[in-house]
Amino acid sequence: MKWRTILSSKTMGDDEEVKVFGMWASPYSRRVELALKLKGIPYEYIEEDLSNKSALLIQHNPVHQKIPVLVHNGKSIPESLVILEYIDETWRNNPILLSQDPYDRAMARFWAKFIDEKILSTTRKVSFTTGKEQEHAIEEVTEQLKLLETEVKGKAYFGGEGIGYVDIVANFLVFWFGNLQEALGINIFSQHKFPFIFEWIQKQLKIDMVDECRIPKDKHLTYIQTRLAAFKSASK
């Protein structure tokens, strides 16, 4: 599948130039693209080879040298959660990603942190460990997903009535997580175990922009397997 690169358009506003330095298989990178697409913001996408990072990426993110980085009219913003709030505060059209109410905003930020610092962090442990250590990590991430599920139970979206900040941060569940567990040959997530998250995923898939941020499955499975093999041989 060819990734579209959309050149900056003048329909947004005079001299608006938006670039995203990303990586096709990164859930952090996909979040940023999803937010921009939902807001209807055209952007130029630059695919980074993480084994050979470009000078431009290092220039725009000298501290961490990581993707994603958003560059808006020459101003660089790294860190996906920081980028999401920047997008929401800069382009105030619908969908508004974070509520105006401070308490709701605090809850949304809490769950985004939980996803990144707990679920995604434990998922890395699941990917890169074996035996008892992996079993323990699988139990841990299952419990964490159960906690996350309580937040979407009875709601169409984490954001309530419409797609919002936490839905975008949770986008890793729509394609990335399913691909990963298939590549690993494990079964953490299923409709039976997580009916409410599964329902949420079905609603997400009906949104065109979410589908546009699909991580192509076969390519992703190959990528994960290659990475795991490289990790295993490096650990010997």
Add this chain to the structure above:
Amino acid sequence: MADEDVVLLDFWPSPFGMRVRIALAEKEIKYEYKEEDLRNKSDLLRKMNPIHKKIPVLIHNGKPVCESLVQVQYIDEIWPHKSPLLPTDPYQRAIARFWGDFVEKKIYGLESGKVWTTKGEEQEAAKKEFIECLKLLEGELGNKAYFGGENLGYVDVVLVPFYSWFYAYEKCGNFSIETECPKLIAWAKRCMEKDSVSKSLPDQDKIYDYVFHLKKVFGIE
């Protein structure tokens, strides 16, 4: 502010708790401080933070807010008129949030803890990285009085509690942070001239005694 009920569940040496104390003090908000015994957590803590069961927990009119960076932003948004901590411009806000996240991951993160929990090569590597991160922060501070510019801002509130732990780090790691990062220490001392900071941070000696005690409890040399 009539009808405002603010409670902070906290633990005196916690730099995360100190952030919230500073933010509330900057906003001149009266609150009830409740000291938690972390070996015997209260029912209130377990009820208000069922997911992590950790302090600090800010309870505002009965509703809990957890996670210190989330709490500081919440306090700034609920009481926006006094001492604003985040700027109004989206790009400046993004820079502040970026550096807040950097402090969280690099200064408060697990790796920096190795400065006092390890010895030998591991400790030397941890010290080196710790100082490199502090130097990056010095670079970001530049010639400003505070990270927030002329007044305390979000990054100042997020970082300065760690100053109370510096003496403990220096003793355990046998190095001088002031020698390596004089501008940062000057900044910290400037912050400590403010009541909101000095009254929220315990003495460095008390923190050192606490770290010494922790090392004994965990069998760390």
